[in-house]
Every structure is written in structure tokens, then in C-alpha cells.
Amino acid sequence: MPPRLDRLLELRVGQRECLSRTITAEDVAAFARLSGDYNALHLDDEFAARTEFAQRVVHGFLSASLLSTLVGMKVPGRGALYLSQRIDFTKPVYIGDTVEACATIEKIDVDTRIISLRTEITRPPHDIVLRGEAKVKVLRVPEQEVPKPHVSASDGRLLEGRTALITGASRGIGRAVAYLFAQHGAKVWINYNRSQSAAESIARDIEATGGWCRSIKADVTRKDHVDAMMGEVTSHGELDILVNNAGPKIRSGSFESFSFDDLVGAFENIVGGAFHVTKAALPALRRTQGSVITILSSAALGRTAHGWMPYVVGKSALLGLCKNLAQEVGPHGVRVNVISPSMAETDLVSNIPDRMRQMTVSRTPLRRLATPEDIAGAVLMLASPYASFITGDNLLVTGGETMI
Secondary structure, eight states: OOOOOOHHHHOOTTOEEEEEEEOOHHHHHHHHHHHOOOOHHHHOHHHHHTSTTSSOBOOHHHHHHHHHHHHHHTSSOTTEEEEEEEEEEOSOOBTTOEEEEEEEEEEEETTTTEEEEEEEEEETTTEEEEEEEEEEEEOOOOOOOOOOOOOOTTOOOTTTTOEEEETTOSSHHHHHHHHHHHHTTOEEEEEESSOHHHHHHHHHHHHHTTOEEEEEEOOTTOHHHHHHHHHHHHTTSOOOEEEEOOOOOOOOOOGGGOOHHHHHHHHIIIIIHHHHHHHHHHHHHHHHTOEEEEEOOGGGSTTOOTTOHHHHHHHHHHHHHHHHHHHHHGGGTOEEEEEEEOSBSSGGGTTSOHHHHHHHHHHOTTOSOBOHHHHHHHHHHHHSGGGTTOOSOEEEESTTSSOO
16 A cells, blocks of 8 residues: 555645535533533523524534534544634534535644634625634654564574564554564564554454564553563563564753653653653563664764754663663673664654655755664664674664664
């Protein structure tokens, strides 16, 4: 199946979308229960008959809710985030009226991904009951496609008989690693925190192709969650590979915009999660002389990424943790390595402006961004027997953007 286009690129100024609906007494009753607005003008026929309208009037925001349906389902549709809506109610809507909600794109700001809409609701043929203007952001939603099966030149399965735990594996890099490990014979545990349906979908896909996969919920920043997760994993056998991939979304800003608590929070999320999981896994990894692979970021290297201070601080500390750990557990046969990818097409960077993406591409000799599959291949290499004498290292997956 060809990749889905960026929804923003499918939109055009002047594009108009509409939908219609007949508003019933049941709709009004349901809206009253949901909103708590039991105004007699909307619900009491006898009261409404004594007013200038002579009949019950539909809640203004019940009819206006059609604009939310319109924005979420049609224009822009996929990936829509409502930012603002100005509304002028011009005429009442009555029970039994059929109304039509329309939105017309008046402006598209490619850099901010914000579109401006002219909105209106009419009662056919031309009776306008609502006018307004809206601003909507079109979120970047990376296409989640099943990676194509990878077959090595020797048709070998590099992880046959081994068991791996991958944190934050319901999407993005972790997802690609899970598929690739399973294709190479590993039993795969997929950790997730919120995205249960996505994690279970991956597990079903892997098992449908003959692999072994289980999804397991845990907030890796909480020691009690991690201990319970590791108990479940090791109750099914040994653990050979740990991939620390879970991490928070990147927050951009100036130095003045951040507080010290922002840095502490990033440290707890980035370093704390990897610390708790690695500490819980080490007894099992010592028994199997296994491997720890932690996903870092090239944003924490060299000049570092401007404006990402909490993220850079957290990732920089994580690099120090992994190098120190590699020295300590090396004598036990446990290898600890780090992978630092450049900007990759995942939802963690979905809010990064296009101009920053293009700047990264222009600096990269291979002239593209990394993909989750690019990074998964590097993880596979470090987890495989071919990396048995590599530890304490930081493998750059940057397409040449970062050179040391």
C-alpha cells in the first residue's frame, strides 16, 4: 500500500465541505444531559409556547457542534486540532429543522500548519442561523505501516531463541524494532503505557506471521510498574535483550521559557525510565550475558539541538549513565550500547516545523530524514552476535549529518 500523503498537502484555499443533519427532540434531550443545560426554553413545550418563538429552541451549541464534526471528519479531517472558533448566532433553530454546516478554507499557513476557516450553518434553502471563523491546526500524523519483511543476505535469523523487551514499542522506533526482532527469531515483549490497542495490534501481526509476541503495560518512570512488568517477563523465561526506547515528546522553547522543574521532569522521564527498567532487568541479563541498547539522540551531541534544553539535558545524562554502566557490567559479560539517531519521522517530533525538517535534510549527505526502520536495523546489529565485542559505544544513525 503506498504511504498516505501529509493531510496538509491535500488541502487547498477555497476548498469547501458541508454536512447536514436533522435535529430531533432526542438530540436536544441528550445534549441537555451532557451539558447540564436544562433551560425550559429547550425542554418544556408549554413554557416555550409562551415565548416569542412559540416552540422549543434547540441549544445554540448543539447546532454549533456540527462544526466540530465537520472539522474532525471533513475539513481538515484527519489530524485536526481545533484552536479557536468565533460564533455569531443569527437565528434560532427548532426541533425538526434540517441544518447544513459548511466550512471554507480561507488561508493555509504551511509553517505553523494552521488553517483559517469561514464557517456557517444554514437552514435550507438560504436561511443563515450561524456565522463564524475558525482556526485549526493540522497535526502531523506519521503513517504507521507494517515494515516490509527483512531478509539478510544469508537468509539468517540473527536472534533465534533469544527474548527481548522493548519499551515504548507501540509506535515509531520501538514498533519497528519489535517487527524486525520478531522477523529474526526473537521472542518479543512490547511495553506500552497508554497505547494498548496499538501494542496489541502489533502483537497480533507478529503472531499471525508465526512469531512470538506479548504486549505488557507499564509506566517505566514508576518502579512499582517496572518491577511488576519484569516479574511477568521473567516468569515466562530468561531475558537476553533490553531496548530502552520509551521517552517523552520534545518540548521546544527558549531558556527563559523553561523552569528548573522542566529539566527535572525531563530527567525523571528520560533517565528515570531507563534507570528503573535497566536495574530491574540486570539480574536476568547477567544470567544470560545479555545486552542493553538505549535509544539516545544526536540532538544531545556536538552543538546540541537549539531550543530543546530539557530534552537535551535528559539525553545527555542518559549517555553518561550508559557509559558508566557499560564499565561496571562488562566483566559480567553484559554489553551496554547507545544509538543516537538524527531526526526521524515519528510522532515524537510531529510538532517540529517543516523548515526545521528541511534544514536537517539539507545538512544530511543522504538528503533525507531517518526512518524508524533505519534505526531498527542498527538496534538489530548491536543485539546480534556480530556485535559481541562492542560495548560502551554510541552508534550514530544520522545519514552523515553528525560526523565524529
